[in-house]
Amino acid sequence: MTLVEAVSLRRVLDSRGNPTVEADVLTEAGGFGRAAAPSGASTGEFEAVERPPSEAIAAAREHAVPRLVGAVHAGNQREVDAALHAADGTDDFSELGANAAVAISMAAAKAGADTVGLPLFQHLGGSFRGAQTTFPTPLGNVVGGGEHAAEATAIQEFLAAPVGAPSVAEAVFANAEVHAAVADVLDERGIAAAKGDEGAWAPPIDDAEAFEVVDEAVDRVAEARGFEIRFGLDVAASEMYDADAEVYRAGDTERTPAEQRDWIAGLVDEYDLAYVEDPLDETDFDGFAELTDRVGDRTLVCGDDLFVTNVERLDRGIETGAGNSILIKPNQIGTLTDAFDAVERAHRAGMDAVVSHRSGETEDTTIAHLAVATDAPFVKTGTVGGERTAKLNELVRIAEDAV
Template sequence: MGIKSIIPSQVLNSRGEPTVKVKMTAENGKAASFVVPGGASVGKNEAVKKFDGADSYGGKSVNENVKTIKNVIAPKFIGYPLDHQEDFDSLLIALDGTTNKEALGSNTILALSVAYFKLSAKLSNKPLWQYIAEKLKTSPEFPRIFANIVGGGKHAPGLDIQEFMIVPQSNKPNEAIEEIVRVYETVKTIMASLYGPTAKLSGDEGAIAPLGARTEVVLEALAGLSQKSEKKFDLALDVAANSFYDGKNYNFEGQTVHASDLMAVYLDWNSKFGLYSIEDPFAEDDLEGIELLKTTPRDKGSFMVIGDDFTVTNSAKITEFAENKIIEGVIIKPDQVGSMSEVINAIMTAKQSSLKIIVSHRSGENNDDFIVDLAYAIGADGIKIGAPNRGERIAKYNRLLGIQNDLGGLQGELGDEQQMNMPAPERTKTEGSPIPSQHSAPQAQPTTGPEINKEISQAKTTNSRDLHFGIGNTEPGKVQTNHNIEVATDHNENAGSLRNAQLTPKEFPDVNDVRINPPENPIPIVPQGPVQENSSFQKAATELNPVSRAANDNQQNNNPAINIST
């Protein structure tokens, strides 16, 4: 079954900013679509999104992306067979021709990649989560929900910490969501009593944004509710330290503090409130802070360190930080890397590294609930879907309930064990790649073996016009792979650009004469992301009192005492 049509469009995300949508239709009339999300807190190693940069929407429009898909990419893929994800993605990456997807834009590539993936799933006549689990040979299990209750950072004014989350102990969606809603409404009442009615305002992810609040006041409120509810939930933070790092120190709650001071604060919070996890506790460029994560002793059962800006859903980065024992868990965001095949690689790398996997939304979201099926299918340890507020977040909550309902969990048609852990296919592993093969007999299986794997591992991009990720001999001026694609790479600076798309020749290979045929002998994609060299720093010996000041906040700010009995 092949692709009949690809229709791109510009739509708005939950922040009212333009993004790319792709609707893809198969020859039998079935269709699937995907809208690309976007983040406010962005790691520097994320794949690059492309925007017009003109006057429209303050430079954030994506009209050129839409034109490129419509006039250049779509015509090449009409009739292309579905259910060949690795090959489809590798062709898009080849057309882009850069290491970070800056030519076509990761938002362009991801819209096409996920739409293709979802359409392939529709043709299987199975739920999306089941299609994913069978492809990846994983065991479906409901994730614990990381619910954003109070927000700050780049998502809302006021607090420096970006997300104050609760993580219900139960992974049964109906039980967890009821607890989340109860806590959210209670905290909203508490914050309004402390800081007035404006405390009921919400940020990008629907979390409460109490102007005037301090970090320990919020933690005290959440910890008090946790104790009152007999520890039905844990506390987690997304610090997003990039947002208040100046290149040397951290500007936190009106003070300038060093990495060692901030680590002391985290340890103090943990002793007071029992934190479950801290995401991005230091800036990605603060190598001394990262070194502290390796060298500072933490009690057994202390908070986990979760990588997001550190790792950006990049397999090489995940391996680097896991091997150096810097992180215990990793955030998975499809738009950070730009294609489904690379997302799958990141997931499998995290599993092989025994890391906790937390699938996540972005602050600029839409009503697409794809990440919920993905999280359930791979048996993720957690999922971040924001607060139980705003339609684009509620869509994710409702999808969790929908899967539970479909499994008969609420009606008692299945036992808890059957409901939470559906049987998975026998696990197999494709040699030389963390991605299980997505092709079944009688289709050709991936060619493997020492010689092939050696050539794949040596794949690299020599410059923006020379892409080498396949096998066999590559003639000068051409990219040749076993996907039957050849991309001209004339180094003449005046070489042709993508036709009718008003694109800069220097940024693109000349793809006017690209030939795309059905795959014969597909190979897995092994992204070759940059790996930073390890750096060692002497552990800072300075010990300062934590900057947290909840003990005297009420006196300094004339705030009334927190009443947890609300």
């Protein structure tokens, strides 16, 4: 019933106006799925390889489509993704391109769900790990800099975290209100701000002032809403690190690795941070372990560039105690199966898994379903912009459907 009958691929635009790969999968029973690959700006050195979309599409048509059509069932995600790996034949999807692979993988999951008449989150949960029990708290990107915005903060993302929200919908709207409150605080300070490529405000201020602005905005909305709202960071420290000089550079400030750890630990204490992503360089497993030992009982120390959704790198982190959570981005590793394997490995080690979008996004809503299916404590989707609100609105619908 879910046998793949057709696979088609095309180029479409992502949120930055760049081309990306979109896939359609049709099953013999008429089930249909469509998905588009996102793309990152701040990418880890160890991520799966994207190819230029035209090349990825040509390679997928030649090598992957013949292995899928009439040969695998969209209702069996592991079967689909094994066929993609076999078609690629490399360790990093450099033959097909991770962008083509993940688009097909997600489209097949949607086609399988459509064929059997299930919401995608239920289909994915049934395929991999059972029904969901919780709903993720969305992390809203409200101030951004780093690789996402020039002339702004060195820290890449300041993230609102409405941890006390009584529902997904309340959390979604609270994040939007924090985003608006940041604009108000900046205006009161006479600071004009454009937006970065994820829709976060990108004011020409340093990190210290950004902490003041976000802290004030969060407090205003928390008081008005009547529930706890904290905030977190994506430091993207690999973008700051000079490996030759062995220092982190943020504006005019230089920090040794030890000073960077002290700085992050101090921020966790001062601002009660709920989440800290990539606080150190992507090769510094020992530094991550030391920082996790210091603050991991109070916050999530999350590895994105450190782990790149890769089980082998995650295993190294587990062995050293580096981080207590992993960021999950399916396009980093190429398929939903690989992403789920990383989630399950993290869970077995007592770590959390946080599902995330990318800076170059599409209207695709798969990650909202993935976050629910994997019991993620947080999901990163951004706060504003059509491609971001598509995921947030889908979370609201999922929560309503699951009641």
